[in-house]
Amino acid sequence: MSARMMEDGVYYVGSQDWDRQIFDELIPLPQGTSYNSYLIQGRDNTALIDTVDPEKAHELLKNLQELELKIDYIVSNHAEQDHSGSIPLILEEYPEAVVVTNPKCKELLKNFLFIPEDKFKTIGDGDKISLGGKTLEFIFTPWVHWPDTMVTYLEENKMLFSCDFFGSHMATSQLYSHENEEVYSAAKRYYAELMMPFRPTIKNNLAKISKRDIKTIAPSHGPIYSPVNEIINLYKDWISDETLNxxxxxxxxxxxxxxxxxxxxxxxxxxxxxxxxxxxxxxxxxxxxxxxxxxxxxxxxxxxxxxxxxxxxxxxxxxxxxxxxxxxxxxxxxxxxxxxxxxxxxxxxxxxxxxxxxxxxxxxxxxxxxxxxxxxxxxxxxxxxxxxxx
The missing domain is CATH 3.40.50.360 (Flavodoxin domain)
Structure with a gap:
């Protein structure tokens, strides 16, 4: 999939993996999956939100080259390699960029990818970075589904880049959930396979992000949600203590x-x-x-x-x-x-x-x-x- 503009200064630059059949050598992928990466262009700086699985790194690089923009920040919401694995290649192509992440994710990235210490900008929970007319806020959401996970909120556009939170394994040419109603079944499957053990922490993190005005949820896998009410209400139901007959x-x-x-x-x-x-x-x-x-x-x-x-x-x-x-x-x-x-x-x-x-x-x-x-x-x-x- 080529780079696509989502809103002014916000681009989808990720990859659809139509052929992948299994994840972590454990989870079947009947609809393939996607590795969603996003580029945010401010007046002064540009930030890349997550990368893609290394096997699709060439597609991410092609999309970035199409846009002909410099990259100042690579935001890593989560160290798992399907999100972070292409960071070394992006750093090679954009040597002035730094990796923005939290302390736990930083240590994992150093272990997984041998990224040197001087390439990191470490942030805390609630910290912000201004790109010039575009402000990124970093919200720590641990155990959704790893201890290092965070989400990134773009204040001016009211967009939440939610990493695995609200994700779904689905390859599709339709970028938004309202274009493909199958996403909600895929999201439930994703929740069942990855998120279900963490119901108590998901409750806390859902309450935490609910303090922001969110118009769009852009996860790292599957279609983008706009409007967001349906997926949030489904998560509230799944993490509740209520069961069915x-x-x-x-x-x-x-x-x-x-x-x-x-x-x-x-x-x-x-x-x-x-x-x-x-x-x-x-x-x-x-x-x-x-x-x-x-x-x-x-x-x-x-x-x-x-x-x-x-x-x-x-x-x-x-x-x-x-x-x-x-x-x-x-x-x-x-x-x-x-x-x-x-x-x-x-x-x-x-x-x-x-x-x-x-x-x-x-x-x-x-x-x-x-x-x-x-x-x-x-x-x-x-x-x-x-x-x-x-």
Whole structure:
């Protein structure tokens, strides 16, 4: 994507990565991603807000050369390499520029990219730099989603360059969110995969930036928001303690027994008016699964045993759930075994970060009998009761 003027003196100079399929060797990217970089031209100085992933550095450089502007400041909101990785190249091309960032980000950039000490201008929370008719304010927003993260506010244009805050993994030729309504689903996926563990700090940082008059939010990934009310209200909902009447059931079945249990539970919950989302861990989209956890009240983990423990797919997903700390209220564990099981004990040990109430587990030897299916119906009754009382 070529350089595009957003407003007078404000340009988009980033890159769309249509082909990238995975992030951090972990997160699928069904819509690719973008690396958003912005150039702000004042009367006296020009600032580049973040750079791009090193693989797209040539595109950033081409866009900057198109504009034929000098660069005085390179603002680094966050040291992760998809934002900062092209800084060394930009410093080579614009040797008079200095990197403006906070102390934590500075130390990370020195470690990651070997940027020398004399190339930094270190700022504090709330500090400002005037470009001449354009004023940048730096607001520290730690743990959204790294300890070094900050955002940059352009006062005169009421624009917030929000780094990963409000981001979405989406490559698109449409620069603004109102041109592509899919962005809100992509933003929820992004929140689920990266931001969910940091709900308390996001609440604090959302309150902090809300003190500014914001007309436009320009994140480092995905489309730009203008107006901004919808994405801010969605974040307020996602970080709240409120949950929906939703039961999420991740499951694995090796020989069919656990699948019979899951199918029966799904039918039983639907008959009771609950919303249910089952996910076969061997075939699911991980992002869709994590998105469902943003709102769910209840998680039911269903697994067969492998050497008396939960199936490895169950283990890896339980580990991820524990890291992401969704705002679940209730968890139940059920499964089948052949000759012995420690599944309940092991899974509860893996989910130590969750502040939930555990419902009675169901452990079945072999195929479920009629008595076993009645136990599953009783679990459905208990889940309904819990949801109605919440």
């Amino acid at each position: 939703l039961v999420v059931i991740p499951y694995v079945s090796m020989h069919g027994s656990t699948r019979v249990m899951v199918d029966h539970l799904v039918d039983s919950l639907i008959k009771r008016g609950l919303v249910v989302k089952p996910f076969n861990l061997g075939h699911m989209d991980p992002g869709e699964f994590l998105m469902s956890l943003v709102d769910a009240s209840t998680l039911v983990i269903a697994s067969p045993t492998v050497l008396t423990g939960p199936h490895p797919l169950t283990v890896s997903n339980a580990y991820l759930i524990n890291l992401l700390r969704p705002k679940l209220k209730y968890v139940a564990i059920m499964g089948s075994f052949g000759w012995g099981s420690r599944m309940e004990e092991l899974l509860k040990g893996q989910l130590s970060n969750l502040k939930v109430e555990y419902l009675e587990s169901i452990s079945i030897k072999g195929l479920p009998t009629q008595d076993d299916l009645e136990k599953i119906d009783a679990l459905a009754d208990e889940i309904l009761k819990k949801h109605e009382s919440s």
